[in-house]
Amino acid sequence: MKPTLGLAGRALAFSAPLLFSLPAFAQEAAEAAAPVVDKGDVAWMMTATVLVMAMIVPGLALFYGGLVRTKNMLSVLTQIIAVASLAMLMWAIYGYTMAFGDGGNAFIAGFGKMFLSGITADSTAATFSDGFVIPEFVFISFQMTFSAITVALVIGGLVERIKFSAVMVFAVIWLTIVYYPIAHMVWATGGLIFEWGALDFAGGTVVHINAGVSALVGAIILGKRIGYQKEVMAPHSLTMTLVGTGLLWVGWFGFNAGSALEANGGAGLALINTFLATASAVLFWMLTERVLGHKSSLLGACSGAIAGLVAITPAAGNSGPMGAILLGLVAGILCCVFVMKIKAKLGIDESLDAFGIHAVGGIIGSILTAVTMLPSLGGPGGDDYAVGAQLIIQIQAVVVAIIWAAVGSAIAFTVAKVVTGLRVSEEVEREGLDLGEHGERAYNY
Amino acid sequence: MKPTLGLAGRALAFSAPLLFSLPAFAQEAAEAAAPVVDKGDVAWMMTATVLVMAMIVPGLALFYGGLVRTKNMLSVLTQIIAVASLAMLMWAIYGYTMAFGDGGNAFIAGFGKMFLSGITADSTAATFSDGFVIPEFVFISFQMTFSAITVALVIGGLVERIKFSAVMVFAVIWLTIVYYPIAHMVWATGGLIFEWGALDFAGGTVVHINAGVSALVGAIILGKRIGYQKEVMAPHSLTMTLVGTGLLWVGWFGFNAGSALEANGGAGLALINTFLATASAVLFWMLTERVLGHKSSLLGACSGAIAGLVAITPAAGNSGPMGAILLGLVAGILCCVFVMKIKAKLGIDESLDAFGIHAVGGIIGSILTAVTMLPSLGGPGGDDYAVGAQLIIQIQAVVVAIIWAAVGSAIAFTVAKVVTGLRVSEEVEREGLDLGEHGERAYNY
Amino acid sequence: MKPTLGLAGRALAFSAPLLFSLPAFAQEAAEAAAPVVDKGDVAWMMTATVLVMAMIVPGLALFYGGLVRTKNMLSVLTQIIAVASLAMLMWAIYGYTMAFGDGGNAFIAGFGKMFLSGITADSTAATFSDGFVIPEFVFISFQMTFSAITVALVIGGLVERIKFSAVMVFAVIWLTIVYYPIAHMVWATGGLIFEWGALDFAGGTVVHINAGVSALVGAIILGKRIGYQKEVMAPHSLTMTLVGTGLLWVGWFGFNAGSALEANGGAGLALINTFLATASAVLFWMLTERVLGHKSSLLGACSGAIAGLVAITPAAGNSGPMGAILLGLVAGILCCVFVMKIKAKLGIDESLDAFGIHAVGGIIGSILTAVTMLPSLGGPGGDDYAVGAQLIIQIQAVVVAIIWAAVGSAIAFTVAKVVTGLRVSEEVEREGLDLGEHGERAYNY
Amino acid sequence: MKLIIAIIKPFKLDPVREALSDIGVQGLTVTEVKGYGRQKGHTEVYRGAEYSVNMVPKLKLEIVAADDLAPRVVETISAAAATGSIGDGKIFTLDVGGAVRIRTGETDETAL
Amino acid sequence: MKLIIAIIKPFKLDPVREALSDIGVQGLTVTEVKGYGRQKGHTEVYRGAEYSVNMVPKLKLEIVAADDLAPRVVETISAAAATGSIGDGKIFTLDVGGAVRIRTGETDETAL
């Protein structure tokens, strides 16, 4: 079987440190030796896929769920499991082919692999190393989880007031017009941003900026929750948020080190960076809380962890360990200042800070990836690495992601509004979406 | 070391799609080249084993625990961790040899490997590919987790009224006379059902039909809970049930893709099918709720997830991705109709729907596996695949599993009743089994 | 690249059963063939590392958190995530080089790898098998998680009264003067205890005795909680403790089978032993409760699981499966008797039994490892294995670990007391550390 | 008007509520409480730490009723909540000076 | 002195508390309760098991006030807690025989 995915002539191997990004679309070039499937790679990539699944349900579901009020707990959990399930089916039906299929243009790929047609257990996808391929079903599954978590992340801006049906309608449109094109543009050979040479190891633009900006747009279109900044809206269970944080951190090793597509030293680099950036952001967020006159809090630690994880995502294989610590430090401080000082002034009820952490952290990470590449900072850039040029490319990529996500999500939310009304009635909002939308209560102690 | 497990002359390789089932009992035939242990397989199979462990504690424990009332939470958790521990010791002592030992007959294997005697870190077990073996301790551990979760699943029919001691007595007998023989019959060379050529990739009959039927029998023998269908018995924490669902889904990738015994394209197929069938069943259960006049609920989504996971279990490597979606659709709809419409009329307090989801879903999956094999549905059956013949074999296997489980569990519960009295006193049932049986309370907020 | 870690001339391969211990410090000896990185090993070791991470957050955090009162829940969670993050940064900055760097003496290694300088994605570390290496970043990450969980374990003795700042100061000092030296002594070539030939497969001395003794010292220095043995201090959520137990058990497979550093039969042995010792200790702890006149409880089952996991840690690859069951039995019974009968008489508020389970279980395991090695018990010792001599070595190692930990932690707590005051005010202790130290509450139902 | 305070066993709520409905009581308020009296609590053991919990979970019902209905309310609760075993609970009656229905501003017995 | 017991909708706590502050009420005690009356509950369905929950969550406020302040307390609550829709709640007034401030031992109206 010939590989279905390739790297467009780029030589990406760890012995010759180089720019990193996800593998891209099928190359036709014949290769000297038949590529092999190394079972070690398969073992790791299946594990990584499972880890990303753990990030969604229960990970993200608990992280977000713990932050809302008791009466809306189930609505968050339901929205996340349902939207993730929807994203999985859509991925198999037409998402994968739109992002990674054969042919297509700078914005989307061709539709030849709709319904995964033609793909069997013997089909393979390229990795970053010449001569190594992995089973295509594994690659499809891995990428499937990315699309699922990204759309679920958007819910952070919408909770406690959006209709369940609206979330589903939004998801269908948004995945189609925002996620699949951006994934193609950034990660597939021939993709607009990929061809610029932008670095996005595991999804700083595709996942985090994308989801964060869309959440903000959604929050604006939906409007504030009743009682926002008047009533107490304290998290109903920070315990659940901590569990979610832990599972996100754990699963993120699959997300980041899995993005190496192989079980090798490069994955190991992504692994250690994912530890260090996160640990650093946990501590610096908590320190920033102190500096801002508050106590170091658990929610601060959890938020810091996510900020660090988000920031290291585009840089996971594009940074040395000390660069990762620095990245965590910057993301921990800036995201903390944003959500604690700046957000309140914007007057937007971007409820669970999907923007404040994922978009802000994603922007920080995506731009600074140009810097962490520097060999002088222990980064994997070569001697001829041109930080200035790369910085411009990174900024361009960020700008495109922001604009595309903003416009696309505005369209998606508007359609959802027309179709479903978008927001629950005042009565349901007061009584809680759990009873109003799902007919259940989360707890009967 | 010669392989201790083999495949009875069947050529099972993914390049030539063929019937799939777990590997079977030792073949003595000398093989041309010495079989190798590929570390990628070992890595994956250890991971898969760990994933199945995560399905039991905390996975299943939380899934079931969340569904009972506060006062019985600990009793469910305790029963599950204790019965799983018991099953592990029993497996090492005589379960493994009864199911997968050398020799024996169509119903059980020989007793030569009692206490795992003769097995060392160098012993190996066959996989489905000629020339590849895995460490036998890994195979034993993987299968050990299957026996542990299966007996724990039965508890779903017994909660809120069964004595802890009764669960333990039941487990000893049931594992011995039900689980070990059925595992042997279905998965070992020489086993009755295996020799018929029945397809059960990861345990549709052995695990799910088996456990579901036994739970129903237990529920009948135990009788209804006091207040059943009169008092409010709402789940005390759907949050915990969601966490359990997530961990079950996550762990099930080990269960299903691990059943390939190798890290290869076949495992990748099982992986993607486990995503798609589950996602499909989540959505179609929720849709069915609507059609039946209710709101789409989180408990519906969770129940759908389990139904999909159960249904894809026998078919995980015996179906294409679109077949998996269809299987999820059918299981989601039918299991939902069963537990929401049919169950109430039976008047049996099969409390947590182990029958309604595991047996019903397992039957659907086991029978439809004959269909998903069809190449025309993207299944891995060859050109000469005879769906009719296979369908009959599948039905036979299901019928044998149902009867064996029903009779065996009736015996096991009856013995447990004689020895322990089976059911707690009315006072303990009212006050809760946590205090009455374990002297603790789950929560002290 | 030459391997940075080696095994000091010991031939450790499973085909010739032999003493097991973690690999040690760089050997300079040239090797015949260039060592290879097997991707299966990399896959497994990354997975194992992730599993150990899951043991800390959310695992240990929930295990401990569930045992305290509601008002102190967040303080426990915060201390654990913060101290683990701190330990990760410290490991990268100077911990790794102190424990596993080049050069040094019997107590610490050299400082050449501060800031992980000189290490790239191509650097490798030795395994126990000649000719096999793994990426050094993976080895560093794996060991990083060990240092993080060990310091977090100490918190078990300190909860509900220690200041957050005191925990952080303590951690910095303790890691530096206790953990890094002991890790070096036990696991690195040239290390004092390593050179004696002591067996500690996965950290009986380094992790468990170490943490348990330090927790006891901390509890003594801190003094008892207000109301200890007078007020009801029942666990606020045994559900969370069960979740923590499950995640610890699941993660411990990474801890123990990961300590084989390869995906091979030896790891498989550690895997099955980790199942069996734990299952055995669960059941025997619960039986011991009965014998002592109480009901078998969930907290008993969870405590038993941890006791079994701790006890098998030093013996994981140094025991046969039946030896593991025996070890679990002994640990389950003795730890239960200790915490239920002996502890109360000591009058020390070692709050969550870090000593009673980790130190007692660790001592039992470390000493009995000499016994489980016996081939007559199915252990991997060779024909010439001298159990008496090994027993003496094991006891020596235990004694050194106890003394080092006791003295070092006394110093660390004393410094923390001088710097921070160590203990919160009576008012904060009464109102709860969540509000007093972190300004949050765990639950707002 | 009278305020009738009844402390009952939790599982008796439904029968009591139904019995009260039957005699025309149209509203009541329930609080989860803990109590002790003749009925002793139980002992819990957590890893050797033994705690005697002397409080037993109960429900407190509060019903404001017109003077003439009040005795029947007391009787009805007494009959419906009794199991004959210790801890069945108590019923206390207090005088109420006034009542208001917030929604309408109606007062006294029309407010009930 | 009077004990004023008010059953209100939970989200009305803040407005009521503020309104009471304005008229000089310096303390109150709140309990989470469930009630039923004109306002009916709802139905929950868990996998086909349908439960009708007839109790609605409410907050019970207890305020002890001097005799002269009491009527204004009732009025104030009545005004601040009203939404006009069913289930707004009730206010009951009872006589209090004595009050003590534990901290100081002060009694009666000085204890409030």
Next chain:
Amino acid sequence: MKLIIAIIKPFKLDPVREALSDIGVQGLTVTEVKGYGRQKGHTEVYRGAEYSVNMVPKLKLEIVAADDLAPRVVETISAAAATGSIGDGKIFTLDVGGAVRIRTGETDETAL
């Protein structure tokens, strides 16, 4: 008979209960409540959202006692619950018209 309502600090429950036992009080009912008065609440911050929680957790004790025992009950609680710091709580006394022990049907003081 009197109904004595005492609002106390939660950690004072055990001493109060023991002191009451000593003077012959054989039963009581406890409710978890929140209160505000002189004692102010605290501030919680969640990611920059600052909430001032003005309610402090308290326990409410309800004891029905014979008229002659009632003053001693009040004194005993007052003594046992006092810490001298703000927020110690209040004790209110109300008249009770009647009592019934559900189990036996005994009434008035024999019902206590």
